[in-house]
Amino acid sequence: MFKNPKFKYLLIAVLITAAIGGYYAYSEYNRRNPSMEEVKAVHTLNASEILSAFESKPQESKKMYTDQVLELTGPIKEIEKDDTGFYTVVLGEAGSMSSVRCVVDSLFTDRAAKLVSGTPATLRGVCVGYTADDMGLGADLLLNRCYPAQQ
């Protein structure tokens, strides 16, 4: 079929490259956000420690922590369950307006349901932002896709 064996090898190389490229594009397109149960935290801190950091140095803290996986420990101020069954675990000191709000991944609803207000807990999640207190509701650090690592 191929008079020159170079063409044969070239065709094989092109097909292999196309297959690898196709597989990469397919897997990248279908990539899901990783479960926080399996991801290692970049920073491990106390809830009060990180809230103080955002209050005193908002810009530096934003750069350091936003989009990072954080593992935070603190007393559970409140456990909220919305109408669709999603849990938000609020970490922070009872008397303080500032909190860490951890939206629990729906995969871990059962673990969230076992948490108890007033007791310490550790949650791992992605930091998606800090909302300063410009609506009179207190300042909050927001974590998404959280996994209750320890209760």
Place this chain on the structure above:
Amino acid sequence: MNKFITLSLLLIGICSSAFAQKYFTKNGSISFDATAPGSPENITADNRTVQCVIDGATGNMQFKASMKAFTFERALMQEHFNENYVESDKFPDAKFAGSISNMSAIAMDKDGSYPATVKGKLTLHGETRDVETTGKVTVAKGKVTATANFSVLLSDYKVNVPSLVSDKVSKTAKINVSCGLEPLK
């Protein structure tokens, strides 16, 4: 007579404080659907960290949603949304400031389902536009829930959709808002 005056003042105080009550949430939900008609691919996301405050007396209301808190089914879509479409690092929040124009027709302390007309300014991707929509305030056993559905034209907020994906991403995004509100103490 003194007792009567004291009681009257007390009642007026209670009534006015109930009427002037503010309601809030920090775990409100906003979801959007920007799937182009006929596209098999769903472009949807939701955000469960929405802050909202409604003044029960004036109807004034405020919303704030962190853009990075929108969660997509596909990680790549979420990355493109934050980096290329809404530029979340540059414009971290979407905000709405406005009012319920028919607040006097809504009894926040009485069970019922009340239609609400909402007018205000929506700021997204650094662009502010007037928005007007109808919604619903439902009061059931003291629990207040505010819901609204509306659409925004992406080009109004300078959110550019590359021509390569214009058959997948709609020119408008349908937005659903749902907030279970508590009295602000």
